[in-house]
Amino acid sequence: MSLRLARATLRRDFLEAATYKTYAVSRLIGLAGLLFSAWFVARTFAGHEPPGLSASGGYFGFLIIGVSLSDMAWALFAGPADRVRQAQLTGTLEAELASPVPVLPWLLAQGLFPLIGAALRALLGATVALALADRLPDADRLPGLMLACALTLLALWPVGLLGGALTLLLKRADPIGRGLHAASMLLAGVAYPVDVLPARLQDLAVALPTTHALTALREALFGVPAAGPLLALAAFAAVGWMLTPFAVRALDRAARRRGALVQY
Amino acid sequence: MLDGSAASTYTCDVAPSPLLTATALTVRFPEPLTFRGLIGRRAPPRTVLEGVDLTLGPGEIVGVLGANGGGKSTLLRVLAGLVAPTIGAVEWGPSVSAPALGVADERSFHWRLTVAENLRYFAALQGAAPAAVPEALARVGVLDKADVPVRICSSGMRARLGLARALLRAPPVLLLDEVERGLDAEGRTRLTAVLAEYANRGRAVLLATHDPAMAPSMTRALVLRGGRLVFDGAPAAAFEASSAGAPT
Numbered sequence: 001m002s003l004r005l006a007r008a009t010l011r012r013d014f015l016e017a018a019t020y021k022t023y024a025v026s027r028l029i030g031l032a033g034l035l036f037s038a039w040f041v042a043r044t045f046a047g048h049e050p051p052g053l054s055a056s057g058g059y060f061g062f063l064i065i066g067v068s069l070s071d072m073a074w075a076l077f078a079g080p081a082d083r084v085r086q087a088q089l090t091g092t093l094e095a096e097l098a099s100p101v102p103v104l105p106w107l108l109a110q111g112l113f114p115l116i117g118a119a120l121r122a123l124l125g126a127t128v129a130l131a132l133a134d135r136l137p138d139a140d141r142l143p144g145l146m147l148a149c150a151l152t153l154l155a156l157w158p159v160g161l162l163g164g165a166l167t168l169l170l171k172r173a174d175p176i177g178r179g180l181h182a183a184s185m186l187l188a189g190v191a192y193p194v195d196v197l198p199a200r201l202q203d204l205a206v207a208l209p210t211t212h213a214l215t216a217l218r219e220a221l222f223g224v225p226a227a228g229p230l231l232a233l234a235a236f237a238a239v240g241w242m243l244t245p246f247a248v249r250a251l252d253r254a255a256r257r258r259g260a261l262v263q264y
Numbered sequence: 265m266l267d268g269s270a271a272s273t274y275t276c277d278v279a280p281s282p283l284l285t286a287t288a289l290t291v292r293f294p295e296p297l298t299f300r301g302l303i304g305r306r307a308p309p310r311t312v313l314e315g316v317d318l319t320l321g322p323g324e325i326v327g328v329l330g331a332n333g334g335g336k337s338t339l340l341r342v343l344a345g346l347v348a349p350t351i352g353a354v355e356w357g358p359s360v361s362a363p364a365l366g367v368a369d370e371r372s373f374h375w376r377l378t379v380a381e382n383l384r385y386f387a388a389l390q391g392a393a394p395a396a397v398p399e400a401l402a403r404v405g406v407l408d409k410a411d412v413p414v415r416i417c418s419s420g421m422r423a424r425l426g427l428a429r430a431l432l433r434a435p436p437v438l439l440l441d442e443v444e445r446g447l448d449a450e451g452r453t454r455l456t457a458v459l460a461e462y463a464n465r466g467r468a469v470l471l472a473t474h475d476p477a478m479a480p481s482m483t484r485a486l487v488l489r490g491g492r493l494v495f496d497g498a499p500a501a502a503f504e505a506s507s508a509g510a511p512t
Contacts, residue, residue, distance in 0.1 A: 005388055008384065008385050009385070011385070012377065012381070012385045015377055016374060016376045019376040019377075090371060090374075090375070091371025091372050092371070092372055092373065094341075094346060094365075094367070095372040095429070097346060098345070098346055098365040099389040100361070100362040100390060101390075101391075106389075256346065256347055256348040257347075257348045258293060259312075259338075259347050263293070
């Protein structure tokens with residue numbers, strides 16, 4: 001993806017969002033609502049938390065990290081597909097893809113604005129929440145935290161690119177991104193620890209990159225950082241970035257053969 | 265030269281190599297999968313182009329005519345690379361890196377952005393210099409509307425904007441899909457001037473249209489019917505063939 005394409009797409013999305021006067025305010029209100037809900041849910045279970053959760057900043061810290069990553073995962077998994085669908089419905093897709101820019105960099109650029117928005121919300125929400133709970137991490141944890149964030153990004157993004165390319169072809173459904181997000185909400189340890197799941201579901205949870213991302217982030221913030229989740233994320237990222245360019249090109253070719261880029 | 269004069273003043277001592285050669289272009293779209301298709305036989309693919317041969321030389325302004333559903337837009341989209349032909353091939357001359365597709369479709373812009381913001385974005389997509397934006401807007405006569413949101417532009421303005429977007433990269437081949445639709449007299453004069461300039465510079469234009477008033481700007485015209493090329497010749501005769509039933 002060229003820097004110019006990334007900058008132009010970000011600028012386009014920012015200017016578009018800025019024309020909706022209440023856009024930023026509504027997102028902040030949503031974030032505040034989420035923090036309050038998490039706070040009250042955590043208070044409901046105060047004193048009854050499983051012992052393992054104290055290492056994750058109590059249930060409030062556990063939930064805040066889970067919800068923040070879930071928001072980020074949604075932006076990564078579904079962001080490009082949503083943008084593709086929006087371009088199909090508004091009618092700009094054909095004009096954009098008639099340009100000489102290849103589809104993969106175009107898809108990457110489409111996902112940037114939702115991703116940055118989700119990252120800022122996650123950062124703001126988690127910082128405020130952890131500050132309120134007096135659980136802000138020490139500065140010496142920052143390098144580990146940044147490594148976990150970077151690997152999470154690299155491991156999850158290929159799924160969204162694949163979903164975006166699939167939407168070019170299918171025009172409506174993005175079973176990959178949405179399915180993986182739904183599975184993550186259920187199995188990856190967003191709102192409750194993976195340990196409480198039946199053994200078979202725990203085995204399934206291991207196959208989700210979000211499970212390792214949540215473990216890595218929580219360990220980087222509150223616990224003892226271990227190599228296992230980071231290595232798993234690196235493996236997901238390596239496989240994802242090796243396969244996704246081929247898959248996106250194949251889906252793009254199929255979409256052009258079926259006329260899916262010009263018939264929505 | 266933007267004088268709107270006759271299109272074909274480009275001369276060349278040796279036979280120039282064509283900018284575009286398309287051979288036996290055939291496009292068949294599979295029918296969408298339905299419940300009936302799942303349990304029974306799927307409907308056969310729909311043929312929208314059938315064996316179309318086409319060459320486009322430097323200085324040519326070629327009209328693409330035909331009734332609705334004849335395959336005009338599909339042909340342009342195949343040449344623009346948006347649709348892959350089922351059979352056949354498109355070969356571009358050595359000077360053509362990629363053609364530009366100009367569409368008058370009002371929905372092909374980001375409506376919340378201004379005219380200039382839209383073109384700046386498309387310039388980045390096309391790899392055109394930012395300076396090309398005011399230049400293209402000036403050529404179609406909407407430079408004074410640069411800061412107006414597209415959503416409050418008239419359909420004629422948006423048609424001009426479609427043409428400006430196609431001109432951003434000054435491509436050797438322009439593919440224009442009914443861009444004259446909605447243009448007022450001044451807009452048509454500017455379009456004619458752009459076409460003449462293209463011909464004079466040894467570039468080429470393929471122009472899908474229903475409008476006989478565009479005939480004087482063309483060097484030749486094709487007629488498509490049911491996806492087949494049924495006429496290739498003089499523009500005036502092509503319009504007659506298109507409206508009355510083409511000779512085969």
